[in-house]
Amino acid sequence: MGIEIHITVPHNLTDVSLGNVSDVFRPLDEAFGETSRYYSQRHKFEHPSRAWASRDTSGYQRSSPGAYKYIPTAFDAPAGFYFYFGPHVLSIHHHTRLALFCQEPDVRQLLRRFTYRVLKLMSGERGIYSPDDYSICDLIFDGRTFTEIETHLLRSGSPASSFAELEARQSLTNYSYYIDRFDDLRAETASST
Numbered sequence: 001m002g003i004e005i006h007i008t009v010p011h012n013l014t015d016v017s018l019g020n021v022s023d024v025f026r027p028l029d030e031a032f033g034e035t036s037r038y039y040s041q042r043h044k045f046e047h048p049s050r051a052w053a054s055r056d057t058s059g060y061q062r063s064s065p066g067a068y069k070y071i072p073t074a075f076d077a078p079a080g081f082y083f084y085f086g087p088h089v090l091s092i093h094h095h096t097r098l099a100l101f102c103q104e105p106d107v108r109q110l111l112r113r114f115t116y117r118v119l120k121l122m123s124g125e126r127g128i129y130s131p132d133d134y135s136i137c138d139l140i141f142d143g144r145t146f147t148e149i150e151t152h153l154l155r156s157g158s159p160a161s162s163f164a165e166l167e168a169r170q171s172l173t174n175y176s177y178y179i180d181r182f183d184d185l186r187a188e189t190a191s192s193t
Contacts, residue, residue: 003170004132005101007092007115010124010146016073016085022052024121025077031114032078038110039080050078057084060141068141086140089149090122098131102167116185128153129163130177131170153177 013024036050055074060067072084072091084091092115100107115127124146130136139149153159160166160178169176 003098005094005096005098005111006130006132006136007094007111008128008130008136008140008146008149009090009092009115009119009122009126010088011085011090011122013085013122018052018054018075021075021083021085025052025118027121028114028117029078031117032081035079035081035110035114038106042106052077055082055084068138069143070141072137072141084137084140087143088145089140090118091137091140092118093132098170099167101129102163108163112180112182113185115180116182119182125181126150127180127182128159128177129166129180136177150179 013020053076055076057072057074060071070087072086074082074084077083080095082093084093094111096107096111101111102108119125119127126146128136128150136149136153139152144152160169160176163178166176166178
């Protein structure tokens, strides 16, 4: 089994209805397709999610009444992605295991390119990768901004300096995260324009 990858990025959407979210993320249709094709060809696995659909988040309120200031709006997205919108931050989950993300450069670059495209849509600059059971969601659903979450994490412990370190830390510490600034993808984009 293993722990899945969790991606945290800022968002600037005021309308997180199903119709608006699917419209806003339509420019990523090719990236969703690329992810789907990769898993289908390389891992002989095709994720059943092909379209946007609402997810039930009422369990957050039932499991911890009053614990969260904000109950997320959540969607199944194509290619095995799940999007959870807090008021300022988007939590993206993918079925990719953290170990595979950390160990396999092809998988890592595929998901990093996807995250970078999301950031360009959302006017963000950095993303945070962490194990899926990490407490970042509590901060997102408390209404924190991306900067507040990043500051909280930095105060609690330093980020992993590499993806190998991220994988090694995930079972050893509560502060297993990696902040991606996408310098390589920014340079790649700049050189192609």
